[in-house]
Amino acid sequence: MAVFVGKDTKLIVQGITGRQATFHTKIALEYGTNVVAGVAPGKAGEKVLGKIPVFNTVSEAKEATGGNASVIYVPARFAADAICEAIDAGLDFVCCITEHIPVQDMVKVRAYMKGKKTRVLGPNCPGILTVDECRLGLLPTYIHKKGHVGVISRSGTLTYEATYQLTMAGIGQTTAVGLGGDPVKGMDYIEALEAFNNDDDTLAVIMIGEIGGTAEEEAAEWIKANMKKPVIGFISGRQAPPGKRMGHAGAIISGGKGTADDKIKALNAAGIEVADTVAHIGETAVRVLKKAGLYDKCHTC
């Protein structure tokens, strides 16, 4: 068991003939991901890495191979369209890696998602990895070890950093979910938390947030009301000046909203312990797991 993707995922790679896409498809295959098809308009009939068949459209790829999920690596000006194409094809799960998609394009994508079954992760995200089963996106594989802690984050490198600290502390993971750093995106914390809450293998969740918006505050409310498992937090951007975009399009304090202090307060109010610095995420997790009597079960590597 795991969340969103796993052994049953049959993956389609949109934009598979691009340099980055081919590189990461190779790593995904080596990790055991079931990559069934690629999509690149005008390149139908080709094979990538000697075996992955390429199709002109997502619906053709799905029809021919039974693909049920996709990962998108196409350039920013075509990426919103690529997400909608995957939704239209009726895939269960779509993950968009692409950065710098115009925000109003994503507003349209969100409107298009309404009433459809497809779950969308990203854009501008590192992807998702279910340990020893499946990898969509950019996550480095070797830092992950099998276990019982879920990871959710808005930032790529912080996902790796947190996962690595867990592994070094002997705490394995179920799935790592990178939500992405854009202001308007597919799934947010609550959708991922809900999935981890319902996953029998996951016993605790690490939630990594950053300045901008109020998604962490909303997640804190949801956790207080619904979460049956301990959550450990970290928020980056305590020193960020208001009105300045800190790398991610969504990481900006504006109109007095989205400060790290507000987020930490909201998480603490929901009973969530928040690591004081990025170097202490692993330590904090160990402490919380011990307190909850889950450490022995979670100490898997």
Added chain:
Amino acid sequence: MKIHEYQAKQIMKMYGISVPNGSPAFSPEEAARIAKDFDAPIAVVKAQIHAGGRGKAGGVKLAHNIDEVKYYASQILGKVLVTHQTGPEGKMVNRLLVEEGSNIEKEYYLGFVIDRETANVVMMGSAEGGMEIEQVAAEMPDRIFKEYIDPTIGLMPFQTKRMAYNMKFKDKVIAKAQKCMMDLYNLFVEKDCTLAECNPLVVTVDNKVMALDAKLQFDDAAIYRHPEIEALRDEAEEDPKERAAAKASLSYVNLGGDVACMVNGAGLAMATVDIIKFYGGEPANFLDVGGDSTVEKIAEAFRIMQSDDQVCSVFVNIFGGINKCDVIAGGIVEAAKVVGLKVPVIARLDGTNHEEGRRILKEANLPMVHAVPKMEEGAELAVKLAAELKAKRAEGKEA
């Protein structure tokens, strides 16, 4: 991307929104020439900088004759304005907007932004015009009205009507106010804005609905489809280090302290700034070198960080995912050769190829570079060495 008020007003005018008569001026003489053609008895001289709060800082003046226009223009041009949005260093005024004074009956607020939670464009309106909208939101949230706009059908007339009545426009100007809302929405969508604001929007005694102030901000990710907006960029408004970094595809924000950092990934870069502060240091910058660093890019990052005397140490904090630690290490060695290392460099390399990266640094045997195995140690050492160098520099100056 931000633009000046006079540029925003020119765009609004193209979309049918009324704005006061006026033109930009770069000298007191030009300001006087512009004001000569006005019919109104009063001219307004407004500093053009990319920050709000200009009025309180002395950047907006009412002139009753041409001599006053010239006088105020000479006072404001070249002056450094410090407002609550500029930071303590302020911003130099290089341009003015000179426009006709308006006979104002009442002030309002009208703005459009993207609401993250609902993923819609939202129109916000209030009868509390001229005030900081953040202040209204904090103190009197019930005085701000919102209309969420479905992107598939756009802003509807029932919404502009509801907003116009909520904002309590008088009957005579309801239709004009509605049109203004529709025009501003069309502008917002067509030009890929992230913010479109009239604060204040005014009704004049002769029943005009007019944007007395105008602010537009644009989505950097969508600028590629608007070359006419890119052409309005004023590089003098941008931090020189931030501009140099952007040209090298580095994401850089100047924070003014003395401990610099170079990190891969925006989240870790923010967290590194935080940990420097946690150990008592003053962060000099946020710097994300991105996911596909090259040796040249790292060397350029060092050039930018060391381009003034403010920085006293550099903390390199890398967790190699897509980035490889050997490339980062090679970049540090290259920077030492090409740019020279003027301050202590503390390097924490972890993740992909970290052993190779650490080996490269060790073999290069650079006296300024301290390799550390752990992030905490690195942050503490960077703060300590910066303090030592700062003290040494201070002593040197005294001597």
